[in-house]
Each structure stands twice: as structure tokens, then as C-alpha cells.
Amino acid sequence: xxxxxxxxxxxxxxxxxxxxxxxxxxxxxxxxxxxxxxxxxxxxxxxxxxxxxxxxxxxxxxx
Amino acid sequence: xxxxxxxxxxxxxxxxxxxxxxxxxxxxxxxxxxxxxxxxxxxxxxxxxxxxxxxxxxxxxxxxxxxxxxxxxxxxxxxxxxxxxxxxxxxxxxxxxxxxxxxxxxxxxxxxxxxxxxxxxxxxxxxxxxxxxxxxxxxxxxxxxxxxxxxxxxxxxxxxxxxxxxxxxxxxxxxxxxxxxxxxxxxxxxxxxxxxxxxxxxxxxxxxxxxxxxxxxxxxxxxxxxxxxxxxxxxxxxxxxxxxxxxxxxxxxxxxxxxxxxxxxxxxxxxxxxxxxxxxxxxxxxxxxxxxxxxxxxxxxxxxxxxxxxxxxxxxxxxxxxxxxxxxxxxxxxxxxxxxxxxxxxxxxxxxxxxxxxxxxxxxxxxxxxxxxxxxxxxxxxxxxxxxxxxxxxxxxxxxxxxxxxxxxxxxxxxxxxxxxxxxxxxxxxxxxxxxxxxxxxxxxxxxxxxxxxxxxxxxxxxxxxxxxxxx
Numbered sequence: 001x002x003x004x005x006x007x008x009x010x011x012x013x014x015x016x017x018x019x020x021x022x023x024x025x026x027x028x029x030x031x032x033x034x035x036x037x038x039x040x041x042x043x044x045x046x047x048x049x050x051x052x053x054x055x056x057x058x059x060x061x062x063x
Numbered sequence: 064x065x066x067x068x069x070x071x072x073x074x075x076x077x078x079x080x081x082x083x084x085x086x087x088x089x090x091x092x093x094x095x096x097x098x099x100x101x102x103x104x105x106x107x108x109x110x111x112x113x114x115x116x117x118x119x120x121x122x123x124x125x126x127x128x129x130x131x132x133x134x135x136x137x138x139x140x141x142x143x144x145x146x147x148x149x150x151x152x153x154x155x156x157x158x159x160x161x162x163x164x165x166x167x168x169x170x171x172x173x174x175x176x177x178x179x180x181x182x183x184x185x186x187x188x189x190x191x192x193x194x195x196x197x198x199x200x201x202x203x204x205x206x207x208x209x210x211x212x213x214x215x216x217x218x219x220x221x222x223x224x225x226x227x228x229x230x231x232x233x234x235x236x237x238x239x240x241x242x243x244x245x246x247x248x249x250x251x252x253x254x255x256x257x258x259x260x261x262x263x264x265x266x267x268x269x270x271x272x273x274x275x276x277x278x279x280x281x282x283x284x285x286x287x288x289x290x291x292x293x294x295x296x297x298x299x300x301x302x303x304x305x306x307x308x309x310x311x312x313x314x315x316x317x318x319x320x321x322x323x324x325x326x327x328x329x330x331x332x333x334x335x336x337x338x339x340x341x342x343x344x345x346x347x348x349x350x351x352x353x354x355x356x357x358x359x360x361x362x363x364x365x366x367x368x369x370x371x372x373x374x375x376x377x378x379x380x381x382x383x384x385x386x387x388x389x390x391x392x393x394x395x396x397x398x399x400x401x402x403x404x405x406x407x408x409x410x411x412x413x414x415x416x417x418x419x420x421x422x423x424x425x426x427x428x429x430x431x432x433x434x435x436x437x438x439x440x441x442x443x444x445x446x447x448x449x450x451x452x453x454x455x456x457x458x459x460x461x462x463x464x465x466x467x468x469x470x471x472x473x474x475x476x477x478x479x480x481x482x483x484x485x486x487x488x489x490x491x492x493x494x495x496x497x498x499x500x501x502x503x504x505x506x507x508x509x510x511x512x513x514x515x516x517x518x519x520x521x522x523x524x525x526x527x528x529x530x531x532x533x534x535x
Contacts, residue, residue, distance in 0.1 A: 010408045015389050022401050025455050029377065029405035032463055033413070036370035040416060042363065043423060051418030052273070052425075 003027050068096055068229035069525045073285040075232060076134035079126065086126070086137030090119035090181050093139045097183065097230050099532045105205045106224040108144050109152050110184040115139070118181045125179070134289045136179030141231035143222050144185040145192055146172050146277070147266040151182075155268040156218070157190035158201040159387065159394050169266025170298045171235065171277050178293045183231055186221030192237060192270035193380055193399045194218050195245050195461040198454045200396035206450065207250055208529025209491055213447050214461070216249030218242040218270075222280045223250035228530045233290055234280040239270040240372050241442075241469025243278050244481035245461070248442035248494025251483045251520050253511070254280045255287050256469075258502050259476035260305040262291075263298035271379035274372075274473040282524060284511040287480070288312035291504060307502070315509035321354030323510060324435040325497075330365040331440030331468065338487035343441050346484050346495055349517050350439070355510075360434065364427035365471055367420040369463075372470030374409055374417040381406030398455040425475040432500040437510055442494035443468060446487040472498055480507040483520045492520060 004023045007030070011018060018026075040046055067075070067089060078084040094112050101107050122137040142148060145155045147165035154160045168176070176182065187205040189197060197220030198204045205220045207213040208228040215224045219236035223246035226234055236243040238256035247254030255278045262277045269275055279290030292313065297306040327347065335343065347357050381388070381403045384395075388407070392400055431438065443465050451457040472479035477498060484495040497514075499507045524530060 007404070007408055011404055014385075014407055016392055016404065016407060018392050018400055018404055019397070022397060022404065025397070025401040025459060026404045026408070028456075028459055029373070029401060030408060032459075033370060033373050033377075033405070033409060036367075036373065037413070037416075039366040039370060040420065042366065043420075046416065046419050046423060049419040049422045051415050052421040053418065 003030065066525050068092060069523065071283045071286050072134060072138045072232050072281070072289055073283065075138060079137045080131050082126065086119040086122040086181065087116065089137065090115050090139050093183055093230065096532065100228055100230060103211070104208060104224055104228055104230070104529055105187055105203050106221040106228065106230050107141065107184040108154060108156070108187050108202055108221070111151065111182055114151070115181050115183050118176070122179050122181065132179040135175065135293055138180055138232050139183050140175055140180040141183050141186045141222065141225045141234040142172060143188055143219055143235050143237060145188060145237055145268040146235060147268070148172055148182070148185065151185065153185065153268065155191050156188035156199055156202065157396065157399065160268070167266060170263040170300060171294045172266065174293050174296070186225060186234060188220055189218035189458070190396050190399050191268065191380070192218040192239055192242055193402050194458045195241060195465045196454065196458040197246055197249070198450070198458060200398060200454055204450060207447065209251060209527050211529055212449050213491055214249060214450055216246035216447070219246050219254070219280065223247055223252050226250070226252045226280060226282050227524055227527065229524060233286055236278055236280045237267060237270070238276045238278055238473065239274045240376050240466050240473055243280060244442050244469050244479060244494070244496055245465050247280065247481040249447040249492060251492030252280060252282055253284055253287050254278065254481045255291065256472050256479045257291065257295065257504060258478045260303045261502065261504070262294045263301040263304050265298050265300040269383055271376045273379060274376060276473070284482070284508055284515045285313065285316050288316060288508045310505055312504055312508050315505045316512040317516070318509050319354060320510050320513045323355045323437070325350060325355050325357045326360040326431060326435030326438050327357060328362045328365055328438060328440060329359050330362060335441060335444045336446050338446050339441050339444055339493055342485040342487065342493050343495060350514065353513055357439070360431060362427050362431055364424045367424060368471045368474060369467045371417040371420040371424070371474050372466050374413045375474070377402050377406030378409055378414045398458040401455060421474045424471060428475050428477060429500070436506060438498040440468060440496060441484065442481050442496045446489065446493060447491040477501055478504050478507055480511045482511055482514055485519050486522070
């Protein structure tokens, strides 16, 4: 229930309005993301990693 | 002439070149089949009868006048509906783009047409590429020709359905978290997710920019190679495009795989449906019989794929669709709206963590490819499901089961070739994927064609239920 309220509030903040019937499905996706996020705990050095970023080599070489 | 519609491009091409097969007659045969079968199979959202016949007449004239362009000249092709086509409706499988007619072609559409391919029409898909079920709540599902009560797999559903039912010789697809490979598995055809940047994505309706790839679909590895020869190449219009020499991908076809080292990540052996486990076990044995060294390896970083894939895909898709969602979220089909909403709500720190996980996974793959030549795993851990009533829930279920197996290639940018593995006990196709290091497509063609030569699916496409035209 709390997560559903959070979703509703967050989407409202972004000025997006969805059907109430969508909320359980959105909750399911977010719960799946949250559950899979726990797998990251096995890699404590993750925060040291340079994130993948879109940095176009072509742009750099053309400078 | 029999079963021309089920022949490979590599078989048709020499016949077309020798003027034994007319591109116009071939195109007419496909248009006839589309006319008869598409009302049930819904593979095409737009059929291009006039356009296709015009292209076929032009191809025929060129060939008759000695201007044969190569193996795709005069070959009928279906184009996934998220490839922009100049002057032709491009919906991305979603009613929100129902009346969208681009004024440019996607680069790959240009490539295929310049090679002499005949564009039969635009193919069905999960709306905006946001799904794995192959269902489409806007335009209706393109059911699986092997059994029309089953899902075709997505998002490139029509691309796979058209091939399995003989409604095109070749088709295009896109793959963001498995959209080429999942329908290839469920519909018993071949699909390639190329190295990121090898094939231009210019002119695709985006799903998630950093994961999207454009790639070929076919009924054989040799045809995948022929298509890739035409689709691959540097495109200055695509900032992610690689400026490299493109080899002839047909050169490694039919080479033996003796001594090839194949690694099976243990991660890909977890939670398999019994039929998938059995088929995969048999496949490993067959590859060993062909002379490959198959061994299990550990890539613990694969456990981060599900998180990184879901966050990256939903976050980028939400960003692209943000203003249209604000305007009227109700114009999106529910299964897409749900994913876009989740992407909107997920946090920036989660997105960045996902990108850090990608770096770590890419490094882990690189280490794995120092030990083995290719990786192997089932494309999906599940058998091809029947179409459920709650389509939104089913789409999420297929994504959550399938994505951990398919998205690692998208997250890291490496290529993955999906091939049929066999038939499960209910007679539906199941698939597996060979994953290679960056730009190792030639090796994937080699191992893929060696596998194809073992005839993994004993039933011919012309024999399956959905391919039969009533009263003919």
C-alpha cells in the first residue's frame, strides 16, 4: 500500500496521471528492481567503478 | 517450383541471378500468402503491395539487363515497424504513432533497399519495443505460427512470425533486452543481436538508446550473414556507429568447430524449465560431438544483469516518452505505460549504479573471453507460453524471466546469436544463444552454422500449422 501511494505521489509530482488499475503492475516492476538491487551487495567495490557513459568518441576526435 | 516461400535467401539468390526465378513472381507469391494468412497471423501492420511490386519490377529489369547487385537483389523482406520508412507509416507498434509517416528511411532500410531488397511491409511488435511477450494491446497479437494459442515472443513478434509462416524471406528486428532473440527462440528462427555500433540505429524509433541494436532475422545462419553484410557499416548519422572494416560474414560459414572453446556460465543453468534443461543438455552434447570443448564457467557479475537491465531500459524509455506521458498517459497501452511509469519513478542513483554494474559486467565478460571463444546459454529459461488473458501481467512475467538471460549482451555491447535448440514436449520451439566478444560475429556465424547443420528442428517451416493457407 505504501509503495502504491509513493508511486502515485511521485508520478503526480512529474505531472503524469495513470489509471489506478496500473498501480499493482508498476509496484510489481519496482519490487522486481528492488529485489534485484540486493544482488549488487555482493560487489562492494561497485561504487569505485566508472559508470558506462555515452561519450561519443567521434565528438572527441572531431574537437 | 515448390515452397519458394520457405527457401533461404542463399538458395534463392543464385536462382534469381541465373534468371530462373523472377523477383516479380516471387514477390507476388509472398503478397498472395500475406493476403491469405495475415488476417489470422497479424504479422504485418502495413502491407506495401504497390511499393513492393514496383521495387520487384525494378529489380527484375536490372537483373535482366545484367546489373545484378548481389544476394539480396530481388529478395522479399519484412521490416519491423520501428524502422523509419520514408513516406510509409511507421507506428512502432503503437497507436500513438498511428499516423506517423517519416520523411526519411532508417539507414539500414536504405542499405537493404540499395542492395535490391524488396520491402513487403511493416511488421508487428510489442508497442515501442517495450515488451518480451510479443503481444500488442494496440493492434493485436501476432500469434505463434507453430500454435496460434501461444505467444510469438517479442518485441520483434511480427519479424519472427513472418519467417516461421513463410511471409518473408528475411526480416529486420531490433534488440534492446532480447527483442530479436526471444521471438527467435519462441518461433524457431534465427536472430542476431550484433555488437553495439556495428549496425546503425539511425532512424529507429528508440526504446532505450544505450541498449538498442538493429539486427537481422532469418530462417538460417547463412541468411543472417548475408543480411549482416548489408546492414553493418559506419554511419556518420549515428554517433555510436563504429568506423571499422566490415568483413564478409559468409566466409566462416560451414567451417568446423573442432577445438572451439565454449563456456557455459553456471548462471545460465539456474531455474530452467525441465524441457529447457533437457534440450540444453542435449545441445551441449551435440556440440561436443562436433569437436567443441564445452565447459562450465563462473561469471558472478551476471547476477547484476536483472537490476542493470530493468533500470536502464525503463529509465531511458521513460525519458524518451516523458512529455507524451505528461500530455496523456492514457494514449499508451497499459503494459507500456506500466514500464514507463516505473522508469519515471526509479531514481537517478539507481540508474548510475546500473551503469557501474555494466562496467563490471563488461570487464567480467572480457575476462571470460580470455578463457573461452564463445559463451552459450539458453535464450530463455521457460518454454513458449500460451497467450494469457492478463496481457500486462504476462508481459512482465516474460520480461522478468527472460531479461536476465538476454540483457547481458545489451548491457555490455557484445553480440549474441539466437538459434533454435529443438522442440519442447508440447511441440513448441525453444532456443539457445551463442555470445561472443565484441565484433566476433564471424565466429558466431561459424559456430551457429555448425549447429544449424545438425538440424536442431526436424519439422520444416512449411509443415507447421500457421503456414497452411486454407483450401490450397
